[in-house]
Amino acid sequence: MKLYGSYTSPFVRHVRIVLLETAQNVEFIETDQAGSTAKSPTQRVPFLEDGEVFLTDSASITKYLREKAGQDYCRTAQELDDLCLVNTVMDATVNLFFIKRDGVDITAVPYLQRQAARIQSTLAELNQQQWPISTPYNDAQIRFACFIGWAKLRNQIDFSPYKNLETFYANILGYNHFVATQPPQG
Numbered sequence: 001m002k003l004y005g006s007y008t009s010p011f012v013r014h015v016r017i018v019l020l021e022t023a024q025n026v027e028f029i030e031t032d033q034a035g036s037t038a039k040s041p042t043q044r045v046p047f048l049e050d051g052e053v054f055l056t057d058s059a060s061i062t063k064y065l066r067e068k069a070g071q072d073y074c075r076t077a078q079e080l081d082d083l084c085l086v087n088t089v090m091d092a093t094v095n096l097f098f099i100k101r102d103g104v105d106i107t108a109v110p111y112l113q114r115q116a117a118r119i120q121s122t123l124a125e126l127n128q129q130q131w132p133i134s135t136p137y138n139d140a141q142i143r144f145a146c147f148i149g150w151a152k153l154r155n156q157i158d159f160s161p162y163k164n165l166e167t168f169y170a171n172i173l174g175y176n177h178f179v180a181t182q183p184p185q186g
Contacts, residue, residue, distance in 0.1 A: 003061075004031040004039065005046035008183040010090060010150035011058035012046045014143045018062045020177040022069035059083070062139055073139060082129070082140035089122040090147040093156055123162055131168035135175060145172040153183060 003019070003026045005012030019026050031045055040047040040056050047056045048064070055061045066073040074080040092115045096106055106112040132141060148169045151157040159166050172178050 001026045001048065001050040002029055003027070003046055003048050004029045004036065006030060006032070008150065008153065009045055010094075010143070010146040013146040013149070013181050013183065014139070015046050015048070015058055015061050015065070016181045017142055017146070017177045018065045018139070020180060022065055022071065024065060024069060058143075059087070066139070075138075079138050079140050082126075083143060085122055085126060086140055086144045086147060089119055089126070090143070090150075092116075092119050092122075093147070093151055097154055097156055119157070123157070123159075123165065127162040127164045129164070131164060131171075133167075133171045137172065137175065141168075141172075142178075145169060145178060149178075149182070153185070 001024065003012075003015060005015070005028070007013075007030065016028070031039070033043075036045050036047070037043045042056045046058050046061060047054070048061045050064075053064065055064055063073040074083055096112065096115055096119070099112065100106060104112070106116060126144070137145070145168070148159065148165065152159070152169075159169070
């Protein structure tokens with residue numbers, strides 16, 4: 001099995017945590033934008049090859065890995081909805097990060113302003129939820145922690161107004177698989 005990705009991607013980090021949790025062997029192949037453009041139709045990471053299986057999205061990859069290990073993936077509609085909320089805020093934040101990095105003033109584009117507002121409203125909604133203070137964590141919670149870690153690494157969001165989310169993140173920092181997949185700092 002081969003997983004293509006980058007160490008800083010929150011999407012890839014979630015997959016790496018699932019691999020640790022399920023004790024599955026994988027060859028990790030660090031891949032940049034050129035590599036993902038050449039090998040994946042989505043032109044992004046992660047993507048996974050396992051024999052005849054080729055998956056191009058972190059959600060389908062984590063589902064595949066969980067099922068391969070005999071585990072459940074998003075057992076309830078609420079867990080799936082939480083995962084979708086996390087995906088919404090993560091996609092919007094990552095997209096704005098790259099758009100800003102390309103020199104676009106997001107305050108000058110109404111669509112991008114709506115994306116920025118979507119981030120804040122989704123975080124406010126997520127802040128209202130109950131978050132666990134210890135393991136076990138479900139896939140929506142793991143993905144959200146990966147996002148928070150990435151947003152902090154990239155200085156994209158001030159989480160101080162979201163006390164519930166800050167507490168959740170402080171607690172998951174004690175989870176060994178989360179610590180083991182920490183992206184390089186610097």
